[in-house]
Amino acid sequence: MPQYNPPLRDLQFVLHELVQVTETFKEMPAHAEVDVDTVNAILEEGGKFAAQVVFPLNRSGDEEGCTLDKTTHEVRTPKGYKEAYAQYVEGGWAALSCDPAYGGQGLPHVVNQCFYEMLNSANQAWTMYPGLSHGAYESLHAHGTPEQKATYLPKLSSGEWTGTMCLTEPHCGTDLGLLRTKAEPQADGTYKLNGAKIFISAGEHDMAANIIHLVLARLPDAPSGSKGISLFIVPKFHVNADGSLGGRNGIFCAGLEHKMGITSNATAQLVLEDAVGTLVGQPHKGLAAMFVMMNAARLGVGMQSLGLTEVAYQNAVAYAKDRLQMRALSGPKAPEKAADPIIVHPDVRKMLLTARAYAEAGRALCVHTALMLDQELSHPDEDVRKASADEVALLTPIIKAFLTDNGWIATSHCMQVFGGHGYIREWGMEQYVRDARINMIYEGTNTIQSLDLLGRKVLADNGKKLKAFGKKIAEFVEEEGIREDMQEFINPLADIGDKVTKLTTELGMKAFGNPDEVGAAAVDYLRVVGHLVFAYFWARMAKVALDKLKEQGANPDPFYVAKLHTARFYFAKLLPETASLIRTARAGLAPLMAMDEAMF
Template identity: 70%
Template sequence: MPSYTAPMRDIQFVLHELLKVEDALKEIPAHAELDADTLNSVLEEGARFASEVIQPLNQSGDEEGCTYVGDGVVHAPKGFKEAYAQYVEGGWPALSCDTEYGGQGLPHFVNNAFYEMLNSANQAWTMYPGLTHGAYEALHAHGTPQQKQLYLPKLTSGEWTGTMCLTEPHCGSDLGILKAKAEPVGDGSYLISGTKIFISSGEHDLAENIIHLVLARLPGAPEGTKGISLFIVPKFLPDASGKPGERNPVKCGSIEHKMGIHGNATCVINLDGAKGWLVGEENRGLNAMFVMMNGARLGVGMQSLGLAEVALQNSLIYAKDRVQFRAAKGPVNRDKPADPIIVHADVRRMLFTQKAYVEAGRAFSYWLALNIDKELSHPDEAVRKESADLVALLTPIVKAFVSDNTFECTNHALQCFGGHGFIKEWGMEQFVRDARINLIYEGTNAIQSLDLLARKVLADGGAKLKKFGKLIQAFVVENQGHAGMQEFLEPLMDIGDKVNKLTGEIGAKAQQNQEEVTAAAVPYLRVVGHLVYSYFWAQMARIALDNQGDDFYKAKLATARFYFAKLLPETAGYIRQARAGSEVVMGLPAELF
């Protein structure tokens, strides 16, 4: 059975040495009094909950799965309900929620770090509270005062959970063709009819009520995405006292039998005239839902980071213990018949790849979450705008680049185990299966790539990308004279120049043929993702160079060197792919395939 220990040393390194969050919070009045000790204490207790309460349920939950009992009733795996009760009792759902609705009001980056640990421990279980927090965010941003007062305290406490109901049997990411209907009753409510599929956490026995956020069309609504509205559809209609009352006709028709995340109920949801209430404006449902969807994209990044971390931990333990063959330079352990596999270069390559992607992903995602805090709460409007632009630009990367890398990492972890990795008892094959969904949902990684290139880069003439470039430029200028930094600054500047040049080339081609954008988008995101990781690895190398006497920093510096030498060079191939043009992809008629 796999083990998990939260990487508190590296989490604290990122928060306090790299991001200097205490200083950043002093500029945000709502969080100005928070200190490092408080932040560390919260996360250390969160680490205990993750490793002691939900991690032991990960493998058993995968093996048992969820059970469709009948008549819309679903039971989560054994122990999930009790663990969720402990989660609620500990106040964890309220961590970064608004104090007005019973929340603790801590920064988003604290919740982000906590969710990394939860996902390492048990991704399937963590999806239940994760989606609930997304529903909270959507209603907090777009709900009416009455809706907020009724639903937010229950979502904040975790007494009620939430979902988002988008996908239908005939449409996944193309929401413009969804068919679910909403008929006004005349009293401010609507009757919602339709079928939704792939609804994570859509039905379960963890909480007393489930609040579905459902996309549907009003009568006479415009076609396409401009005619979609968002509705609150509770499983049980709240009574006059705000408690679950009459059963609403929104039911699970079946649960999906999936490749992974077996412990989370992925449901077909049937709405047969279910009562619902409009969230936000008519025909502008996507505007409200995007709050939840963007939060979910960051959430997928944290799911992926968590899986990569736990896979790394277990493959490293195994590589230090498993003996096979002798080291190329001669025996290392003469008292054993063979040496541990960590002495072999290719095992080192796989471990280093995992370590490099995990540590850069942590630095990047925590920094992005800190920018969300600035976007929402900083008193300076210019800072809020700057942070909002950076978050918008980089959200597709935290979803797609981190999840792509994690699938590679979990496969490396399995490979380190050899044949044992393919066997269930060691847990590696579950990490691979669980990681695979992260490349698909909340918009496939190809859609994230199109979002990055078309909407976030080309649509504004590269303005947001230039803002990120200025951060890199400032860092380079600041560290030009630092001894030892040239080996990191030169490749960082080089990839920055290549991104700028590639962006200009694709933009010019796109003016003649938009298929140039769709054909180049996926390799383009890989290249920009490496630009982001290069920036963070250069920063971490800078800190490590100043602290070389400590083994932690020695490992950090060695990992930075591995990243720049072994992983960043893949961008050369992706740049060539992006430049190859659309004709090689689109030139063959479909009937000739």
């Protein structure tokens, strides 16, 4: 049976030793009183909830799945899900980072993100029910009217109601300009919506009293394409003037998708038949409001794969230490046993260290980005807010795509460690692989994220955002480059920084000649930049570990010793992948487009 232990020590390392979040909190009046003890206490309790309440439901929920009553259009979630959600609400977890004006606790987003990493390790499918509510909350908080905020935000903050995002239709996924759902204005200021949506995560369930759907649709006078999309609030149950629930609205579940993974999350096909909705923001400006939710979701999806990488790694390590198979090539390592534990074999260690290196760097990146998000929203200095917003924009597609690609690699490696047992359901590893696979697809496929990074976030502003992040790297290289004990980390970091600069310039020049060159290189480019970011955080983590080990002298803390070993593994075995990626990015468009499509 699988196991899960919240990685509190590493979370504390990243929060307090690497990023030093509480020092930044002091610059923001809204969070100035949040200290180390407060953060640690919250995460310790959050870890208990994840490990003791949500994790035991992961396998059983996967096997049971969700059940749709086609007569009533109601969905029953697996046994225990509703009760666990009630504990989540009762514990105040939904309100952690929400605005106190609407019943929230007002804690930094970075604390909530760390809590959600642990929830995703425990049970990604369950976590999606409350997780999507945060995006709906953020969208309404940014773009809702005072009346909409007063009606919906307190219930979303408390978790009494959940939220969804309704974008995809049967004929269109990422290309939202093709959507057909219609919204007809009514005399009372509301709208009646008709259409169909698919792939709506948590689109119907029995865990909360109401579901607040945020739906993209077209007004009768809407221009074609993405410039003609509006956003609407469409609740499952009508909400009366006094906040009480009224009758059923005309939005219902017509079917559940039968999926490879996340089977216990109700991925719904929704039909709207004269569903009553209210407009969010301005007509034809719905994408701007929805992007608030989509960007929150993209950060959340990266956290999903980070969580799966961590829990898969933990189980693979436990198995590798226990499973006896063959002898080490250099001679027995456990001569008193019939065979050696497989953790002595180099390739098993390579698979384990790959997962560990991706988990620990991913955690550092996510914590850093969440802190930048807190600065974007709460810092009193406008320049800091703007710089933080630019950095979040740059790093969001990297978190979504690089972490989910790595999650697929890591969970597959961890399943491989189990050998044939990894392919058997009772060990739990095959579920992590199945669950990880969706993360590369939804909230914009990883190709879309790559196009966003190279096209919009880098080339569109002549590399301004990338240069700003590169400046941080360059300053770190200059500051630490004089240290002999940092050379093994600083030199490859400086090298990959130079190569990213050259590659970016080269691709920019190609794109001037033919924009399709961006599409040919984007996926490889994102992975190269992802490694640049990871190399930066691994070099920083190595510095902290080296400094701590110097202080400790003859009695080193094994935590820092292991951190240093993992850093060395990353630079020796994972970062060199960039050499081949740069070559394939430079290979350009011709090898992809030369063959006539009729020959395929």
